[in-house]
Amino acid sequence: MNFYLFFKSIHLIAAISWMAGLLYLPRIFIYHVENYEKKETTEVFKTMERKLYFYIMRPAMIVTWLLGFGLIYINGIDVFSQLWFQLKLFSVILLTIYHEYLGICLKSLKSDTNKKTSKFFRIINEVPTVLLIFIIFLVIFKPI
16 A cells, blocks of 8 residues: 555545635624624534534644645655745645634633624635635746
């Protein structure tokens, strides 16, 4: 069995799962904020947000990072000298920061102290999309 391709496949599956959560969680936040007056509905959103963040997104992010480091180890650390990889790594760090920021938003929604509007969450929901497109083009074309 080719362990490199196996690790790469699992890395991609984890990254796709993580991205799905990064794209979906702010959408749930939007519905949560737009339904503040409906206590029963917001409790459902709180459960959905918590489970998505802690049961899917966090493990997927960790697996993405761990297998990413494994792939670097297999390929050799000289990949760090390539600008496309440096930009990819920086973009993944930005996604990780974004992920943690969503965790902060989740806590404020859970404690009913959120001050952000649904429009705010609609806008920040575009961040992972832009980074995903950038990362995909970097990895496929390795332009620089």
